[in-house]
Each structure stands twice: as structure tokens, then as C-alpha cells.
Amino acid sequence: MFRIGIGNDTHKLIAGRPLVLGGVTIPSELGSEGHSDSDALAHALIDAVLGAMADGDIGLHFPDTNPKWKDADSFAMLAHVMRRAEARGFHLVNADATIMLERPKLREFISSMRVNIARALNVDGSCVSVKAKTGEGLDAVGRGEAVSAQAIVLLSNDAS
Numbered sequence: 714m715f716r717i718g719i720g721n722d723t724h725k726l727i728a729g730r731p732l733v734l735g736g737v738t739i740p741s742e743l744g745s746e747g748h749s750d751s752d753a754l755a756h757a758l759i760d761a762v763l764g765a766m767a768d769g770d771i772g773l774h775f776p777d778t779n780p781k782w783k784d785a786d787s788f789a790m791l792a793h794v795m796r797r798a799e800a801r802g803f804h805l806v807n808a809d810a811t812i813m814l815e816r817p818k819l820r821e822f823i824s825s826m827r828v829n830i831a832r833a834l835n836v837d838g839s840c841v842s843v844k845a846k847t848g849e850g851l852d853a854v855g856r857g858e859a860v861s862a863q864a865i866v867l868l869s870n871d872a873s
């Protein structure tokens with residue numbers, strides 16, 4: 714059986730915060746507002762895996778109010794949801810993602826992001842795609858006020 718899932722996440726960009734995407738800290742004057750590392754790409758992937766399982770969303774599994782996850786690394790959360798899927802007999806077939814960010818350019822960081830994601834999802838790096846686009850000067854991304862990420866995953870359960 715195959716299961717497909719989609720995830721989407723946006724963070725406001727503000728001064729004095731790190732910009733972490735796909736587990737890579739990107740040199741940038743502005744960073745993602747929010748708790749912990751506020752990694753929009755990791756958060757989109759978490760929702761995609763949970764979505765494929767029809768297993769709720771990131772806010773349900775990792776509420777700000779739970780001290781266990783309050784300052785948790787986003788990749789610990791991503792690995793946690795993948796282990797939940799694996800406990801049901803699923804493995805990842807592939808993941809594809811797009812980051813929307815006006816600046817800086819992300820090209821040199823993409824391969825490191827893919828390695829981090831593949832490790833958390835327990836697959837070879839060839840099964841993970843990360844792409845980057847700008848907002849062409851339009852909308853909140855285009856004005857440099859936000860970073861967002863979209864992710865889609867395919868899971869397979871060989872047993873059924």
C-alpha cells in the first residue's frame with residue numbers, strides 16, 4: 714500500500730534569530746521567528762509524513778505546552794514521526810520539497826539539507842529532493858518578510 718502526504722510551513726523572518734533550513738544554519742541577517750530552531754523545511758516534512766499516515770499534524774504531536782518538545786530540535790521531531798510510520802510497517806519511498814526564500818541563495822546548502830533529511834527519514838540521499846525558489850519580489854516571501862516550505866512524501870507498506 715502507498716500513502717502520500719503533503720506539508721506546508723511558513724515563518725516570519727526577523728532580526729536576531731538563526732535561519733535554519735533542512736538542519737543547516739544559513740548565514741543570513743534575518744532568521745525564522747518561533748520556538749526552537751523554527752526550521753520551516755523540517756516542519757513541512759513532519760506534516761507531510763503525518764499527513765501520509767492520516768495521523769494528525771505537528772501541533773497535535775508537538776504542542777508548545779509540552780515541555781518535552783518545547784525547545785526540541787526539529788530533526789528529532791522529524792525522526793520521531795518517521796519512527797511512528799515505521800512502527801506501522803511503512804518506509805519512505807521518496808520526499809520532494811521546495812523552499813520559498815528571497816535571499817540568500819540556498820544552492821550551496823541543498824546537498825547538506827538532503828543528507829540531513831535522508832538520515833532522519835532513514836533513506837538514501839537519492840530519495841530526497843530539495844529545491845529553492847524566490848518570490849520574485851512579490852508577496853511576503855518576495856518582500857523578504859517570510860520563509861516557507863512545501864513538502865510531499867510517499868510512503869510504502871510492503872506488507873499490505
Ligand SMILES: [Zn+2]
Pocket residue numbers: 722723724747751752753756
Ligand atoms: Zn514551523
